[in-house]
Amino acid sequence: MRVLLVGDYPPPHGGVAIHVQQLHGYLRERGVEAVVLDIGKGGRPAPDVIPVRTPTQYGKRLAGFLRDGWTVHVHTSGNNPKSWMLAATAGVRAPRSQRIITLHSGLLPDYLGASVSRRAFARVALAGYSRVVAVSEAVREALLRCGIPEKKVVVYPAFCGSQVKPGVETLEIREARRRRRTLLAMAHHPSPVYGRQLMFRALRMLANELPGVGLAVFGPGTRSEEFLRDARESQVEQHLEDLGELEHSRALALIARCDAFIRPTTHDGDAISVREALALGVPCVASDVCTRPHGAYTFRAGNAMDLADQVKRALANGPAQVVSPDAGPVLFELYGALAQSTMVGGGETHAAQ
Incomplete structure (x- = not known):
């Protein structure tokens, strides 16, 4: 299994960047060949983290991973045009590569709700993804109002409890x-x-x-x-x-x-x-x-x-007794299932149909 995570990587230490860092750590602990394409402001070098600072660098690096059949998981807010351009570019047709995207922002419903054209663009941008992970029911409902197929959208918090150290x-x-x-x-x-x-x-x-x-x-x-x-x-x-x-x-x-x-x-x-x-x-x-x-x-x-x-x-x-969710095992299983569907389908991404 080979997984490319696309998104911000600390520093700065925002929520999306932290989730990408923690998910990357979880996958590496499981022996997965996992790489991060860091599209953020950049920081200290880290193993298997590739900083890209220009659209040209990003496009060349992404194209190589898609050509080689990596499972690509994009992490973005979904509350601004730049975020949706990222989603669209990573969702281009690539029959050998399964694509997943997590949309993180609580501002997404208001952003998409403000314009018919935004909802139409979101629908087109997400067409190439096998699964769309919404971090809340509100985000899920906003995506369904765009016309994203219900079977493609899953809700799971962007949190890896095992990585809270x-x-x-x-x-x-x-x-x-x-x-x-x-x-x-x-x-x-x-x-x-x-x-x-x-x-x-x-x-x-x-x-x-x-x-x-x-x-x-x-x-x-x-x-x-x-x-x-x-x-x-x-x-x-x-x-x-x-x-x-x-x-x-x-x-x-x-x-x-x-x-x-x-x-x-x-x-x-x-x-x-x-x-x-x-x-x-x-x-x-x-x-x-x-x-x-x-x-x-x-x-x-x-x-x-x-x-x-x-x-x-x-x-x-005082605190309540809670059981923390962990997206790591859930996504690990999803990556495996999608990779298997690609092999069974002879290179066609049937899960995205």
């Missing part, structure tokens, strides 16, 4: 833990989708009831003027632990040491960080903008008071 706790994490009686954590991004202002308002409320509370924030943009302005206006500067961008295993080390992990997003697909917190036995509070996994405490999206109340509830009740 916290790294070594850094000095900064230890110091943040030492300073705070109650330590919350939140993954940050400059996009308003991540709910920074809402979290700051809720933190201000929590500070009035929980002496010694702190919020550890990690991710890009924590030192921007906008971030600092929002912290000042919400009067939460003294309650923040700014850890900047963390390598993923260190982010897991932080989550493992905090009292609760918060996901205050305005839109979401199936957030890896929520499942990671639950897998680590950490209470998790997340907005109700999508179906959250069993064990998560949910609050009404956009409601700072409800967010604060759910954080207090999570701290009082």
Whole structure:
């Protein structure tokens, strides 16, 4: 079995990139010949990870893998034109190669719903794929409204529970833990989708009831003027632990040491960080903008008071016992079945028909 994963690879440590990294690690542990075509911004070299930085590089590399009959699994958001161009180029006719795509973004339903032409393009772009993996029922329903055959779409979270492995706790994490009686954590991004202002308002409320509370924030943009302005206006500067961008295993080390992990997003697909917190036995509070996994405490999206109340509830009740899903074995089995169908069909991708 030979599998090419196409998508972002850390750094930066976004959800799609982390899933690609974890799935790649799982396949390598199983002895699968697995390669990543890294179409992201690039970072440290890694075994069997090929960075491509121009459309020409990407096209040449992809064409070689398709010609050689590799199973190709594309990972993309599905919430912008660039994402759908990626889907279309990887889905071109290649009789020897089975194609799978995972669509990750909770913004996908709104993106496709805004335009008939977008839905038509999505239908054409996905025609060459044997399977389309939606990370949530909302994404699945949006794809079906585009005319994607129901039998082609499967729903499974983009999460590999077996790969949740916290790294070594850094000095900064230890110091943040030492300073705070109650330590919350939140993954940050400059996009308003991540709910920074809402979290700051809720933190201000929590500070009035929980002496010694702190919020550890990690991710890009924590030192921007906008971030600092929002912290000042919400009067939460003294309650923040700014850890900047963390390598993923260190982010897991932080989550493992905090009292609760918060996901205050305005839109979401199936957030890896929520499942990671639950897998680590950490209470998790997340907005109700999508179906959250069993064990998560949910609050009404956009409601700072409800967010604060759910954080207090999570701290009082603690984590739930959960069984984490693992996409690794599911996809491993799917790759094998599709490869077998190609051989039986004499080179024709009958699963895509």
